[in-house]
Amino acid sequence: MSTLDPASRPTPTGESPLALTRRARRTYRVLHDTYPYAIAELDFTTPLELLVATVLSAQTTDVGVNKVTPALFARYPDAAAYAAADRTELEELIRPTGFYRAKTDALIKLGTALVERYDGQVPGRLKDLVTLPGVGRKTANVVLGNAFGVPGITVDTHFGRLARRLGWTAEDDPVKVEHEVGALIPRKDWTMLSHVLIYHGRRLCHARKPACGVCPVATLCPAYGEGETDPAKARRLAKFELAPGAPWPQRLGEAPSGLAARWAEEGV
Numbered sequence: 190m191s192t193l194d195p196a197s198r199p200t201p202t203g204e205s206p207l208a209l210t211r212r213a214r215r216t217y218r219v220l221h222d223t224y225p226y227a228i229a230e231l232d233f234t235t236p237l238e239l240l241v242a243t244v245l246s247a248q249t250t251d252v253g254v255n256k257v258t259p260a261l262f263a264r265y266p267d268a269a270a271y272a273a274a275d276r277t278e279l280e281e282l283i284r285p286t287g288f289y290r291a292k293t294d295a296l297i298k299l300g301t302a303l304v305e306r307y308d309g310q311v312p313g314r315l316k317d318l319v320t321l322p323g324v325g326r327k328t329a330n331v332v333l334g335n336a337f338g339v340p341g342i343t344v345d346t347h348f349g350r351l352a353r354r355l356g357w358t359a360e361d362d363p364v365k366v367e368h369e370v371g372a373l374i375p376r377k378d379w380t381m382l383s384h385v386l387i388y389h390g391r392r393l394c395h396a397r398k399p400a401c402g403v404c405p406v407a408t409l410c411p412a413y414g415e416g417e418t419d420p421a422k423a424r425r426l427a428k429f430e431l432a433p434g435a436p437w438p439q440r441l442g443e444a445p446s447g448l449a450a451r452w453a454e455e456g457v
């Protein structure tokens with residue numbers, strides 16, 4: 190990824206490039222402290238499984254994908270199995286994720302391309318990954334960051350929205366967002382940055398009603414006030430995709446968060 194020099198471009202908020210960089214890094218640190226356990230929410234054990242799960246995650250939730258992948262991965266253990274898949278059987282297995290005909294098509298083509306061009310292995314380079322059928326830059330960065338340990342920024346709908354609300358970019362185009370944010374945050378942090386922004390977007394900074402009143406980065410966010418600022422009302426807006434229905438903060442599971450602790454202290 191090319192990184193634009195932050196010092197050479199005007200900032201969306203009018204603050205100096207240095208101030209923007211400092212604020213972005215501070216925001217990242219707070220979000221990292223809030224969601225230190227953030228990981229890719231798709232279940233996988235190999236690069237191929239993550240690639241397949243990411244293809245399936247289009248237009249649905251990671252929780253929904255995780256429900257179908259155990260049986261899918263058991264039935265199709267390698268790229269050759271997808272290449273030779275019986276279409277009807279594959280469709281039935283992935284049907285709950287929606288758009289199952291198109292996704293079946295994508296998985297069979299993906300398996301075929303991996304067998305024909307990469308000896309059945311998932312390549313570990315962006316320029317190779319994006320040549321695979323159904324694999325765009327977002328999917329490629331998910332796979333690179335999480336299965337290969339290569340830092341990557343994953344600009345999904347949450348990431349783009351938050352980067353704009355936080356005033357890190359004014360761009361809508363995901364590639365431009367990736368480049369502008371990549372210039373603000375050190376490369377080594379790109380994968381974790383993607384996780385924590387996506388976590389925050391799913392849990393508190395929602396598209397329609399962000400829970401600003403309980404947001405850990407409220408003092409660093411130019412969009413504070415776009416959502417509910419009353420803490421008690423804002424807390425009711427918090428959502429957790431991993432365990433729907435469970436009460437906050439138990440949903441955070443084994444990993445206690447600074448945010449939950451703060452809320453407990455404040456009696457929110």
Ligand code: SF4
Pocket residue numbers: 354355393394395399400401404405406407410411412413414415416
């Ligand atoms: S203050 Fe509001 S808009 Fe800004 S990041 Fe927090 S929830 Fe989102």
